[in-house]
Amino acid sequence: MELYISEFSKYIIALLITLYTYECFAVFRYEDEERRNGIYTRQNILMFAFHFSCFLVICFETGDITYLFFYAFQQIVLYAAIVLYRMLYPKANRLVINNMCMLLSISFVILTRLNMERAVKQFIIVTGSLIVALLIPFLIHKFKFMKKLKWIYAIVGIVALSVVMILGQTTYGSKLSYSIAGITFQPSEFVKIIFVFYIASALYKASGFFEIFTTAVVAAAHVIVLVISKDLGSALIFFVVYVLMVYVASRNFLYVIAGALGGSVAAYISYKVFTHVQVRVQAFKDPWSVIDSAGFQITQSLFAISSGGWFGLGLYKGKPEDIPFVEADFIFSAIAEELGIIFAICLILICVSCFIMFMNIAVRLKDKFYQLTAFGLGVTYIFQVFLTVGGGTKFIPLTGVTLPLISYGGSSVLTTLIMFAIIEGLYIIKQEEKEQLDKVRKKKRKKKKSAQQEYLYDESDVSDLAVEEIEYLSGEELEDEEE
Amino acid sequence: MKTKKNKSVNKKVKMKNREIMLITWAFTLLFLAMTGYITHYSVTHRQELINNSYNGRQKALLAQNRRGRIFSFDGDILAQTVVDEEGNEKREYPYQNLFSHVVGYATNGRMGVESQANYYLINSNAPLSQKASLDVSGEKYPGDDVYTTLNVNLQQVASTALGVYQGAIIVTEPNTGKVLAMVSKPDFNPEEISKIWDDLIADDKSSILLNRVTQGLYPPGSTFKIVTALEYIKEHPDTYQNYSYNCTGTITRGEDRIQCYHGTVHGNVGFNKSFAKSCNTSFANIGLSFDKSNFANTLQSLLFNQELAVAFNTSISRVDVSEETSEADMMQVSIGQGTTAITPLLLNMITCAIANEGTLMKPYVVDYVQNSAGNKIKTFNPSSYGKIMERQEAEILKELMTNVVEEGTASRLKDLPYTAAGKTGSAEYGTIKGDSHAWFTGFAPAEDPQVCVTIIIEGAGAGGDYAVPIAKRIFDAYFQ
Numbered sequence: 001m002e003l004y005i006s007e008f009s010k011y012i013i014a015l016l017i018t019l020y021t022y023e024c025f026a027v028f029r030y031e032d033e034e035r036r037n038g039i040y041t042r043q044n045i046l047m048f049a050f051h052f053s054c055f056l057v058i059c060f061e062t063g064d065i066t067y068l069f070f071y072a073f074q075q076i077v078l079y080a081a082i083v084l085y086r087m088l089y090p091k092a093n094r095l096v097i098n099n100m101c102m103l104l105s106i107s108f109v110i111l112t113r114l115n116m117e118r119a120v121k122q123f124i125i126v127t128g129s130l131i132v133a134l135l136i137p138f139l140i141h142k143f144k145f146m147k148k149l150k151w152i153y154a155i156v157g158i159v160a161l162s163v164v165m166i167l168g169q170t171t172y173g174s175k176l177s178y179s180i181a182g183i184t185f186q187p188s189e190f191v192k193i194i195f196v197f198y199i200a201s202a203l204y205k206a207s208g209f210f211e212i213f214t215t216a217v218v219a220a221a222h223v224i225v226l227v228i229s230k231d232l233g234s235a236l237i238f239f240v241v242y243v244l245m246v247y248v249a250s251r252n253f254l255y256v257i258a259g260a261l262g263g264s265v266a267a268y269i270s271y272k273v274f275t276h277v278q279v280r281v282q283a284f285k286d287p288w289s290v291i292d293s294a295g296f297q298i299t300q301s302l303f304a305i306s307s308g309g310w311f312g313l314g315l316y317k318g319k320p321e322d323i324p325f326v327e328a329d330f331i332f333s334a335i336a337e338e339l340g341i342i343f344a345i346c347l348i349l350i351c352v353s354c355f356i357m358f359m360n361i362a363v364r365l366k367d368k369f370y371q372l373t374a375f376g377l378g379v380t381y382i383f384q385v386f387l388t389v390g391g392g393t394k395f396i397p398l399t400g401v402t403l404p405l406i407s408y409g410g411s412s413v414l415t416t417l418i419m420f421a422i423i424e425g426l427y428i429i430k431q432e433e434k435e436q437l438d439k440v441r442k443k444k445r446k447k448k449k450s451a452q453q454e455y456l457y458d459e460s461d462v463s464d465l466a467v468e469e470i471e472y473l474s475g476e477e478l479e480d481e482e483e
Numbered sequence: 484m485k486t487k488k489n490k491s492v493n494k495k496v497k498m499k500n501r502e503i504m505l506i507t508w509a510f511t512l513l514f515l516a517m518t519g520y521i522t523h524y525s526v527t528h529r530q531e532l533i534n535n536s537y538n539g540r541q542k543a544l545l546a547q548n549r550r551g552r553i554f555s556f557d558g559d560i561l562a563q564t565v566v567d568e569e570g571n572e573k574r575e576y577p578y579q580n581l582f583s584h585v586v587g588y589a590t591n592g593r594m595g596v597e598s599q600a601n602y603y604l605i606n607s608n609a610p611l612s613q614k615a616s617l618d619v620s621g622e623k624y625p626g627d628d629v630y631t632t633l634n635v636n637l638q639q640v641a642s643t644a645l646g647v648y649q650g651a652i653i654v655t656e657p658n659t660g661k662v663l664a665m666v667s668k669p670d671f672n673p674e675e676i677s678k679i680w681d682d683l684i685a686d687d688k689s690s691i692l693l694n695r696v697t698q699g700l701y702p703p704g705s706t707f708k709i710v711t712a713l714e715y716i717k718e719h720p721d722t723y724q725n726y727s728y729n730c731t732g733t734i735t736r737g738e739d740r741i742q743c744y745h746g747t748v749h750g751n752v753g754f755n756k757s758f759a760k761s762c763n764t765s766f767a768n769i770g771l772s773f774d775k776s777n778f779a780n781t782l783q784s785l786l787f788n789q790e791l792a793v794a795f796n797t798s799i800s801r802v803d804v805s806e807e808t809s810e811a812d813m814m815q816v817s818i819g820q821g822t823t824a825i826t827p828l829l830l831n832m833i834t835c836a837i838a839n840e841g842t843l844m845k846p847y848v849v850d851y852v853q854n855s856a857g858n859k860i861k862t863f864n865p866s867s868y869g870k871i872m873e874r875q876e877a878e879i880l881k882e883l884m885t886n887v888v889e890e891g892t893a894s895r896l897k898d899l900p901y902t903a904a905g906k907t908g909s910a911e912y913g914t915i916k917g918d919s920h921a922w923f924t925g926f927a928p929a930e931d932p933q934v935c936v937t938i939i940i941e942g943a944g945a946g947g948d949y950a951v952p953i954a955k956r957i958f959d960a961y962f963q
Contacts, residue, residue, distance in 0.1 A: 002618070003611060003614055003615045003618055004611065004615065007611060244506055247502055247506075248502045248503055248506070251501075251502055291537050296537075299535075299537060300537070302524075302528070302532060303532050303533075303535065303537075303538040303539075303540060305521065305524070305525050306524070306525045306528045306529045306532045306533070307529065307532070307533060307538075307540050308525070309525075309529070318540070318543075319539050319540050319543055322539045336521075336525070341521070341522055341525055341526075344521070345518045345521070345522065348514060348517070348518055349514075349518075351514075352510070352511060352514050355507070355510060355511075356507060356511065359503055359504075359506070359507040362500075362503055363500040363503050363504070371503075375503055375506075379506065379510075382510050382514075383510075386510070386513065386514070386517070389517065389521075390517055393517075393520070393521050393524065394524075395517050395520050395521070
């Protein structure tokens with residue numbers, strides 16, 4: 001009986017995630033949220049079905065029914081997050097929330113399977129973080145002065161990172177964290193957000209040579225401190241986010257080329273200077289020759305990825321625990337092994353769908369500061385996903401960053417949830433802008449109608465005219481597309 | 484109207500944010516490339532990675548599944564795992580020493596089919612219903628069974644014929660690449676591998692664990708004249724038959740001297756006779772005429788000096804020919820002496836290609852994999868390694884090899900119910916003059932080759948006297 005359930009469930013789980021992923025992209029067929037509602041509801045159902053099936057399997061495999069209590073708590077929290085967001089922010093983008101909850105439920109499932117104790121810890125942190133995240137859109141909305149704090153962001157960022165460099169605890173060769181009152185923080189996670197705010201506030205008005213030069217100095221300070229702390233993954237994220245934000249702000253592709261060149265030179269120098277960089281590169285080029293030492297993690301990760309097959313071995317059927325730090329850096333490999341390649345690919349696609357939605361929001365934001373912020377956070381997110389998935393599968397050298405929302409780690413999950421919430425806040429701002437415009441537009445149209453009787457305008461001329469007038473009235477270009 | 488409006492405004496938004504769109508696309512494509520890579524990697528590396536000794540999943544699979552059985556082509560058990568009353572597993576090899584190298588062993592490392600097909604043997608595709616009922620009784624699942632191309636009768640004949648000699652024999656089907664028998668001696672009993680392991684490792688003289696067929700490197704001696712003859716035909720496609728040479732028993736270039744076997748004087752020989760009588764001096768003379776870069780190309784296409792793309796662990800057969808090769812070395816190379824070294828497997832492959840109109844079929848021993856319910860899980864079909872010589876060239880070589888039987892050194896194969904073709908060799912080794920390995924490589928029937936045999940007997944003497952009779956016993960057994 002157990003056997004049938006565990007075999008059958010593999011296909012069910014793969015099917016559920018595939019359907020969910022399909023809906024993630026089906027969303028983009030429609031422009032306005034109203035029409036997407038059906039999709040969102042289906043997503044919620046699929047997500048709960050997935051979550052429930054996985055915990056059913058966990059109970060069967062372990063023979064321990066008490067896991068269902070843990071499941072019940074998770075379900076309540078995720079459900080509450082979805083409902084509260086809808087109640088508090090009726091204009092919020094539901095794809096972002098759905099994906100956020102879906103990724104969290106995947107995280108709960110795989111962490112429960114890997115390490116119950118850590119899963120519980122993570123669950124508590126997630127619950128707290130979700131409450132914080134619930135307040136963020138409101139704060140974004142209120143604090144209009146955020147764009148004026150650029151030097152504060154720069155100083156806080158560099159100081160926070162420097163403190164870790166000097167005082168921080170060394171975890172596995174990298175200085176990443178320090179403890180306050182028994183709670184361990186990993187500041188590089190939070191500084192990611194502050195850094196994006198800094199670049200956005202420094203470049204939103206003008207992006208001439210002077211602005212770019214000063215930001216380059218500040219960005220370089222961040223990156224250098226991180227490289228010295230041996231946190232190569234974060235250093236790379238900061239660098240890429242900086243270059244791409246400059247590109248979007250300046251609209252000049254030369255900066256990307258310059259960034260790529262500068263980055264290559266910097267990478268080469270750090271390869272020559274730092275042995276820990278050399279070790280990483282060696283482990284990437286030929287992990288099999290150093291399988292005992294530097295290549296151990298990556299080869300164990302490759303074993304895991306290759307053993308699952310399309311549908312995975314099933315929860316508890318693989319040996320993902322053989323990979324050191326599987327809950328943090330290699331969670332993707334554990335997922336690929338036990339839930340299968342199809343599932344793993346769907347997971348990647350869900351992350352990509354989040355990213356596309358973030359970019360979608362960025363594109364439609366009128367305020368340059370908000371636009372840059374949304375863009376920067378989106379790139380931070382997706383590039384981190386790229387580093388961890390690519391690193392664990394030997395697509396690129398390993399840098400040891402977490403898979404946002406999935407990996408074990410309090411700072412990481414809190415930061416990511418805040419990022420999602422900020423983007424959600426920006427989306428709400430955009431929605432409100434749009435509504436105001438719609439109101440103005442409606443008024444105008446009424447006027448036009450009376451005019452139409454006299455002049456017998458062609459309808460398209462009318463609407464064009466209407467748009468122009470609104471643009472004139474609102475004092476800026478109209479960027480909204482809905483009629 | 485509405486949509487038109489929509490589009491034009493959308494366009495405006497897109498134009499204004501070209502940079503963001505570009506980055507979005509760039510990341511999306513990057514991720515698509517990555518998912519493609521991950522899928523490809525995980526699918527293509529699955530077997531290789533599970534066999535890695537650092538991979539703990541192997542142990543996990545063996546804790547869950549009972550290692551599958553290995554069968555001969557007609558269903559004789561060559562290896563199976565049995566459980567005693569106390570539940571201890573033991574790997575049994577009913578034919579003991581007979582298949583020691585080709586089937587191999589699965590403890591103290593792995594070898595042979597046990598290694599090659601390990602992935603299938605430790606996985607179980609048993610039907611769910613069977614697995615469910617085994618779950619209830621607390622037994623392990625049966626691992627998948629591997630069927631080989633091996634023929635117990637031929638293996639036995641070959642092994643017996645080789646007797647107490649050290650050496651190697653491989654019997655294959657030239658038109659499919661199926662390996663029917665593979666004997667390497669000295670052999671061992673794979674059931675006792677754990678007990679005798681330390682002795683085997685300590686003994687560095689006889690290298691018992693080496694599969695001499697695939698990994699033994701021997702001077703090919705006169706069997707290499709097949710290659711030399713091929714190169715001469717390639718260089719003189721229309722006039723090779725006009726070749727003639729007066730053999731005086733020796734040929735000298737400066738300090739270096741080549742002699743015919745046992746100092747025989749063959750007198751005036753043409754191309755055919757040089758080959759049939761295996762005249763060393765004539766072949767040294769032929770070798771001296773070669774365009775060295777052409778020869779090097781021919782050697783390359785005959786798979787010398789490279790890893791073989793086959794499922795076995797093989798050694799690299801080497802022949803050193805380049806523009807710088809001296810005359811003395813060219814003479815040695817032409818008669819398969821000097822630094823030249825070949826595995827019996829490669830010689831067999833070249834012989835098979837001659838028998839199969841120039842097309843080489845990849846030799847293989849694992850035929851198909853079957854689950855406990857008798858359904859085929861995976862079938863290994865014959866596959867071509869490529870055309871390593873032209874059809875006409877193969878035809879000519881076949882004729883030359885038929886002549887060796889009719890009027891040359893393999894005359895012990897003459898006047899049998901089948902017509903054989905082949906080439907003998909007596910490869911000198913070591914420093915003492917006269918010590919030689921006996922070689923034979925050939926096939927039968929010459930007009931429609933069905934079986935191809937390559938034999939080496941270490942230190943036995945002349946190929947015609949020692950290797951050819953063994954070939955006859957194997958051919959007899961095959962055609963009986």
